[in-house]
Amino acid sequence: MTFSVKRFMAIFQKDLKDLYRNLYVSSTALMPLIFAVIYSRIGEVPLAMHLFVITLSLALVGTFLQCAIIAEEKEKNTLRGLMLSPATLTEILAGKSAVTIVITIIVTAVSMFIMDFSFTGRGWLIAGILLSLVFFIALGTWMGLITRSVLEASVYILPVMFIFGMANMFIGLADQFSFLQVLEYTPGIQLEEIAEFSEAGAGFDELWKPFAIILAWVAATLVLAAVTFKKRMMD
Amino acid sequence: MIEVKSLEKIFGDKRALQDVSFQVKKGETFGFLGPSGSGKTTTIKILTGQMRQSAGTANVFGIPVSQLNTPEYRKRFGVVTDNSGLYARLTIYDNLKLYADLYGTSLQRIDEALESVNLGSEKKTQVAKLSKGMTQRVLLARTLLHKPELLFLDEPTSALDPANSKHIHNGLKELNRQGTTIFLTTHDMEEADHLCSQVAFLNKGVVQLLDEPKQLKKQYREEIIGIELKDGRELELPLKASSAEEIQQYISREMVERIYTKEPTLGDIFVEVTGRELV
Numbered sequence: 001m002t003f004s005v006k007r008f009m010a011i012f013q014k015d016l017k018d019l020y021r022n023l024y025v026s027s028t029a030l031m032p033l034i035f036a037v038i039y040s041r042i043g044e045v046p047l048a049m050h051l052f053v054i055t056l057s058l059a060l061v062g063t064f065l066q067c068a069i070i071a072e073e074k075e076k077n078t079l080r081g082l083m084l085s086p087a088t089l090t091e092i093l094a095g096k097s098a099v100t101i102v103i104t105i106i107v108t109a110v111s112m113f114i115m116d117f118s119f120t121g122r123g124w125l126i127a128g129i130l131l132s133l134v135f136f137i138a139l140g141t142w143m144g145l146i147t148r149s150v151l152e153a154s155v156y157i158l159p160v161m162f163i164f165g166m167a168n169m170f171i172g173l174a175d176q177f178s179f180l181q182v183l184e185y186t187p188g189i190q191l192e193e194i195a196e197f198s199e200a201g202a203g204f205d206e207l208w209k210p211f212a213i214i215l216a217w218v219a220a221t222l223v224l225a226a227v228t229f230k231k232r233m234m235d
Numbered sequence: 236m237i238e239v240k241s242l243e244k245i246f247g248d249k250r251a252l253q254d255v256s257f258q259v260k261k262g263e264t265f266g267f268l269g270p271s272g273s274g275k276t277t278t279i280k281i282l283t284g285q286m287r288q289s290a291g292t293a294n295v296f297g298i299p300v301s302q303l304n305t306p307e308y309r310k311r312f313g314v315v316t317d318n319s320g321l322y323a324r325l326t327i328y329d330n331l332k333l334y335a336d337l338y339g340t341s342l343q344r345i346d347e348a349l350e351s352v353n354l355g356s357e358k359k360t361q362v363a364k365l366s367k368g369m370t371q372r373v374l375l376a377r378t379l380l381h382k383p384e385l386l387f388l389d390e391p392t393s394a395l396d397p398a399n400s401k402h403i404h405n406g407l408k409e410l411n412r413q414g415t416t417i418f419l420t421t422h423d424m425e426e427a428d429h430l431c432s433q434v435a436f437l438n439k440g441v442v443q444l445l446d447e448p449k450q451l452k453k454q455y456r457e458e459i460i461g462i463e464l465k466d467g468r469e470l471e472l473p474l475k476a477s478s479a480e481e482i483q484q485y486i487s488r489e490m491v492e493r494i495y496t497k498e499p500t501l502g503d504i505f506v507e508v509t510g511r512e513l514v
Contacts, residue, residue: 002306010336014322014329021324077320081377084283084314085337086306 003094007087011095015069019099025068025150029103032057036111047195050117052168054129055188057111059165061104062136063143064157069096070144071153089229097137104133124198124207125191131214132187136164138221145228168192187214236261236385236416237282242291244277244440251277252440255291259433264407264417266431266448268424268501270511274440275420276316279387282418283314295385310338313378315371316389323363327354327373330362331380338381348376351406353399367394375403379410386410388419392426404429424502434501438509448501455504457497465492 019026035053039045073079082092108129112119119126139160147153162170167186174180183189190210197206237259244252252274259265267275280286281293284303293300296311303309321330331345349355352372357365365373371394378386391407392400407430411417421427427434428448436444444451458474462485472478474496485491499507506512 004306006339007306007337010333014325014333017329018322018324076323077318078322080285080316081319081334082337084285084309085334086309086339087337088306 002088003090004086004088007091008095008098011082011087011092012098015096015099016102019065019069019103022068022072025065025072028068028154029061029065029107031060032107032111033114036114040115045115045117047199048168048192050112050115051188051192051195052166053111053115054108055132055168055191056161056165057108058104058129058132058136058187059161060157061107062100062133063140063160063164064153065103066097066100066137066140067143067147067153067157068150069099070141071147072150074144074147075149093141093225093229097141100137100140101133104136122195122198125195128191128194128211128214131211131218132191135187135214135217135221138218138225139164141225142221142228145225145232164188185213187217190214236263236296237265237418238292238294238297239278239282240292242278242281242293243289244274244281244286245289250440252281252288255437255440255442257435257442257445259416259418261416262411262414263433264411264419264431266427266434267418267420267437268422268427268434268505269420269437270422273437275437276389278437279314279316279389279418279420283312283387310381311383312385312387313381313383314387314389315374315378315391316387319374321362321370321373321377324361326359326361327365328358330373331358331377334377335380340381344380344382345376348379349373351379351409352376353402368396368399371395372399372403375406379406382413383415385416385418388417390421391419392421392423400426424500424505428501436505436508438511444504444508451501451504452498455499455507457499459497461493461495461497462491463493463495464490466490471497 032053035056039049039053070079073082143156143160144153147156163183164186165188167183167188170180171183171189174183190213193210194207197210239258240256242252242255243250255274255278257265267278269275277286281288282295282300284300287301295303296308298308327349328345331348332342335342335345345358346355349358352375354369354372354376357369362370362373371391375391392403395403404426407417417430419427419430431448433445433447434451435442446454459471460474460478460482462470462472462482464470464485472481482494
């Protein structure tokens with residue numbers, strides 16, 4: 001399998017330039033910053049609240065951005081042009097994902113800065129966030145492939161926002177609504193566990209489980225995205 | 236360059252292509268002619284690896300089309316279809332720069348390609364502001380960037396006015412002179428006649444006729460000489476030596492307005508062979 005850095009960079013630069021001019025998508029991706037500003041005003045912010053904004057950022061920026069970028073390529077018939085060019089599937093997806101990764105990391109970092117949350121000494125949490133980011137981007141890729149337009153993508157993103165982006169908030173209602181207990185397995189809750197366990201000084205012998213659960217989500221969505229991509233690119 | 240044998244494509248219970256066979260030699264401009272829904276785009280999709288055939292073989296560059304999906308082979312051909320798209324928020328230059336980088340060609344080629352489609356002065360224009368015809372020309376320029384050995388064009392001038400069509404035709408002829416093989420689908424018979432060295436008539440998924448335009452016109456020509464006289468009469472005489480004396484008389488009496496042979500257009504031949512209009 002070949003991988004051309006030049007082709008990867010060409011797609012990355014094009015997407016970055018295009019996104020800069022796409023006000024609808026880029027302004028939606030800035031939503032976590034608004035939450036961060038609001039929560040930073042309520043005095044001492046609990047760890048769970050920080051994790052809520054981080055997860056929201058991963059879902060809203062990571063998933064929605066990726067989904068919108070791919071959905072628009074399909075809507076405007078430009079993805080087929082890329083597929084017929086020398087760019088490989090890996091180069092196309094890597095170029096697009098790199099844009100989403102960079103913007104998600106920036107938005108998440110700025111949100112946490114606004115909320116006065118430091119990542120210093122929180123290596124396990126950073127590792128968990130990066131692993132979760134792969135899941136959210138793979139989910140966005142898959143959603144982008146199954147939706148036909150940016151408008152459709154912004155509708156499809158709503159359940160994802162509720163299930164994966166706001167799990168940390170809805171899990172509090174699991175005592176009243178037992179079906180919500182399934183949210184315990186979402187990456188957001190696993191990130192919260194990683195943060196809490198590592199704050200308490202736990203090592204990998206206790207942290208492996210939330211990492212394994214996130215890894216399982218990553219594997220499942222990567223396979224789903226790859227299979228769907230190959231299927232959708234052939235008529 | 237292209238070798239297709241007994242190609243078939245079935246969608247559900249509809250047979251889109253049936254027993255399609257043809258060859259396109261290196262350096263040729265091959266016209267695949269037929270009305271909408273006859274299977275032209277399906278054929279291009281199969282030949283460019285976007286769709287799998289149900290039966291038969293299709294080789295491009297001497298290899299099965301299923302093996303075309305490598306950067307090395309993709310650099311050797313270019314495609315413009317009726318649903319190719321551009322990035323509307325970016326400028327023409329940015330759109331072409333992406334593809335110049337993907338194909339590994341120099342940025343100088345962008346200017347050359349834009350000149351060849353008469354858009355040299357528009358490179359900083361945002362694609363969203365272009366007319367349909369200009370968009371089509373940018374798509375063509377994008378395909379010409381890497382000087383492909385083989386060019387697939389699906390109705391390349393369908394959205395263009397006559398002046399721009401002529402400009403594109405001249406560009407394609409020049410490209411062909413430089414050695415590019417062109418596979419062209421169109422329902423514009425004048426375009427096919429002007430550009431193609433060989434044409435195939437596709438009707439309901441079946442190739443009904445395949446030959447050089449000149450041969451086809453000769454084969455379907457009515458063996459008649461038409462004479463339009465100055466007094467308004469029109470005469471039709473058999474294209475034989477026996478008519479020579481009669482024609483000479485009209486000429487010597489200065490009665491002739493116009494003399495013509497009844498040569499059919501490719502469109503006339505298509506209608507005669509398939510019984511369908513080319514729309």
